[in-house]
Amino acid sequence: MTHRTLLVLGLLARWAEATHLRPSRIQQVWDVMNQISVYSWENGTRAEALLEYNYPSLSPISSSSPFPLPQNLNTDQFSQVYDLAHMTMQNRNSSTSTDSPFQGATLLPDGAAGDPASLGISVLLANVSTHNEQVNGIGYGDAAREELDYLLYDVPRTSSGAISHRADQAQLWSDSVYMVPPFLAYYGVLHNNQSLIQEAYTQCSLYRQALKTDNNLWMHIVDGSGFLDYGCWATGNGWAAAGMLRVLATIKYSQFSSAMQQQQSDLQSWIEEILTAASGYISKNGLLHNYINDTGTFEDAASSALFAATGYRLSTIGLTNAHVNMSSQLLSAVSSKVNSTGFVTQVVDPLSFGEQGKASPEAQSFLIMAYAAFNDWNSTGRAGSGDSDDDPLGNYGGATTIDRPVELIIALAALLWAVL
Numbered sequence: 208m209t210h211r212t213l214l215v216l217g218l219l220a221r222w223a224e225a226t227h228l229r230p231s232r233i234q235q236v237w238d239v240m241n242q243i244s245v246y247s248w249e250n251g252t253r254a255e256a257l258l259e260y261n262y263p264s265l266s267p268i269s270s271s272s273p274f275p276l277p278q279n280l281n282t283d284q285f286s287q288v289y290d291l292a293h294m295t296m297q298n299r300n301s302s303t304s305t306d307s308p309f310q311g312a313t314l315l316p317d318g319a320a321g322d323p324a325s326l327g328i329s330v331l332l333a334n335v336s337t338h339n340e341q342v343n344g345i346g347y348g349d350a351a352r353e354e355l356d357y358l359l360y361d362v363p364r365t366s367s368g369a370i371s372h373r374a375d376q377a378q379l380w381s382d383s384v385y386m387v388p389p390f391l392a393y394y395g396v397l398h399n400n401q402s403l404i405q406e407a408y409t410q411c412s413l414y415r416q417a418l419k420t421d422n423n424l425w426m427h428i429v430d431g432s433g434f435l436d437y438g439c440w441a442t443g444n445g446w447a448a449a450g451m452l453r454v455l456a457t458i459k460y461s462q463f464s465s466a467m468q469q470q471q472s473d474l475q476s477w478i479e480e481i482l483t484a485a486s487g488y489i490s491k492n493g494l495l496h497n498y499i500n501d502t503g504t505f506e507d508a509a510s511s512a513l514f515a516a517t518g519y520r521l522s523t524i525g526l527t528n529a530h531v532n533m534s535s536q537l538l539s540a541v542s543s544k545v546n547s548t549g550f551v552t553q554v555v556d557p558l559s560f561g562e563q564g565k566a567s568p569e570a571q572s573f574l575i576m577a578y579a580a581f582n583d584w585n586s587t588g589r590a591g592s593g594d595s596d597d598d599p600l601g602n603y604g605g606a607t608t609i610d611r612p613v614e615l616i617i618a619l620a621a622l623l624w625a626v627l
């Protein structure tokens with residue numbers, strides 16, 4: 208081969224390899240996330256994504272412990288998350304406050320009992336930095352306590368004791384594992400209350416008992432009446448795995464870590480059970496199907512991003528590298544679905560689980576979480592990647608082209624030069 212051809216091949220290989228999104232593209236994803244998030248769980252998921260990407264030292268799932276929280280935490284140290292907590296307090300129904308310890312009130316008016324709790328950690332952080340400052344007639348800490356009491360004492364439960372995801376009847380949704388237990392655990396750590404952390408663990412356990420199928424994937428919605436979904440919805444499995452991971456990491460970094468070893472190892476095996484089961488169904492394009500084991504359903508970038516984040520985090524919190532390659536494969540493919548205006552495309556419609564939608568607020572947040580996890584994993588040494596490649600995402604086929612226009616032009620120009 209001529210030198211020219213070699214040079215061209217080298218340039219082309221380089222172009223095909225670098226598949227991570229650039230910071231400017233991630234910024235667009237971020238802007239879209241902020242523009243299109245509407246519902247309580249979308250804002251809660253966004254709050255977590257913001258915390259993990261911008262303020263990792265306060266996040267319970269980073270490679271280092273956030274506990275104990277800084278004593279003089281300033282709202283500037285987590286301003287975007289604080290803004291969301293503040294807005295949530297403004298949207299709270301001010302006429303629902305109670306003083307009774309056994310009667311709570313939801314953080315936001317919502318037919319879902321569980322979803323508003325996804326904002327609970329942000330409100331607790333806002334309380335730490337403002338010392339229970341009042342907004343809309345109630346302090347941050349008092350609103351958080353009312354949310355806790357609401358979950359513990361007001362929301363219906365199944366006969367097993369699982370806290371319902373719905374306010375009007377006892378019904379379990381895999382989604383709830385992301386919304387509720389992480390808040391209970393974080394609250395327990397801040398208040399030195401081990402029984403609350405145990406309750407977070409117990410809720411994960413009860414949800415698993417009710418939802419796990421014999422193929423180790425979880426069903427989406429069971430119990431009660433109305434719409435039920437016994438299928439293994441990919442995003443629901445992602446919510447469950449990512450929620451349990453938060454509880455696990457919160458315990459691991461807390462003052463109760465050594466007292467709660469068994470709970471941590473159970474949670475780890477329940478998370479891995481889902482990731483391992485799902486790994487067998489990844490498509491040749493590197494994505495999960497919307498119903499994981501129903502390979503006739505479309506390939507969904509939203510859930511794939513959430514799974515990617517979870518696999519990297521198991522590594523960055525020091526538990527296992529067994530899922531990092533799967534994460535890189537998924538994140539590589541998801542990155543190729545981000546369009547030039549910053550939307551994650553080919554995503555499930557979050558309001559209609561069986562259908563593909565044009566855009567998804569939670570998918571935007573999942574992508575930010577996945578890159579927060581990737582960056583943490585990359586900067587702490589890429590444990591488990593098995594090579595010294597600068598860009599492990601490049602080892603997988605989901606190569607994206609939009610983020611490398613310059614390289615593409617150079618490669619094409621070189622190609623022309625070689626053939627002419």
Ligand SMILES: *[C@@H]1O[C@H](CO)[C@@H](O)[C@H](O)[C@H]1NC(C)=O
Pocket residue numbers: 241242244245246247250294295298315
């Ligand atoms: C979620 O945040 C948006 C602003 O980004 C706001 O308009 C909306 O009311 C919030 N939703 C809830 C339920 O508070």
Ligand SMILES: *[C@@H]1O[C@H](CO)[C@@H](O)[C@H](O)[C@H]1NC(C)=O
Pocket residue numbers: 300301302303316317
């Ligand atoms: C606010 O709370 C009051 C008192 O509980 C209730 O009657 C009203 O329906 C609530 N409003 C919303 C929007 O949830």
Ligand SMILES: *[C@@H]1O[C@H](CO)[C@@H](O)[C@H](O)[C@H]1NC(C)=O
Pocket residue numbers: 331334335338339347348349351352397
């Ligand atoms: C809120 O902050 C106050 C004052 O710093 C503290 O006493 C209270 O326990 C906190 N509440 C919660 C629910 O964390």
Ligand SMILES: *[C@@H]1O[C@H](CO)[C@@H](O)[C@H](O)[C@H]1NC(C)=O
Pocket residue numbers: 355359399400401402403
């Ligand atoms: C822990 O929190 C629960 C729920 O608020 C409460 O009933 C219990 O008394 C607390 N335990 C301790 C030791 O503070």
Ligand SMILES: *[C@@H]1O[C@H](CO)[C@@H](O)[C@H](O)[C@H]1NC(C)=O
Pocket residue numbers: 420421422439500501502
């Ligand atoms: C997916 O797994 C569930 C639980 O094992 C099973 O009931 C269902 O039939 C499977 N779906 C397909 C399409 O194989």
Ligand SMILES: *[C@@H]1O[C@H](CO)[C@@H](O)[C@H](O)[C@H]1NC(C)=O
Pocket residue numbers: 546547548549550552565566
């Ligand atoms: C990116 O996707 C969004 C949502 O589907 C769409 O509205 C937008 O037009 C797309 N941008 C481009 C440049 O195609």
Ligand SMILES: *[C@@H]1O[C@H](CO)[C@@H](O)[C@H](O)[C@H]1NC(C)=O
Pocket residue numbers: 227582585586597598
């Ligand atoms: C991964 O980290 C290395 C330094 O450890 C850095 O040079 C490289 O740019 C990072 N890769 C990505 C894709 O961020």
Ligand SMILES: *[C@@H]1O[C@H](CO)[C@@H](O)[C@H](O)[C@H]1NC(C)=O
Pocket residue numbers: 528529530531532591592593594
């Ligand atoms: C990930 O893949 C690389 C390259 O194929 C391999 O060397 C490495 O051992 C894999 N990592 C794990 C934890 O299996």
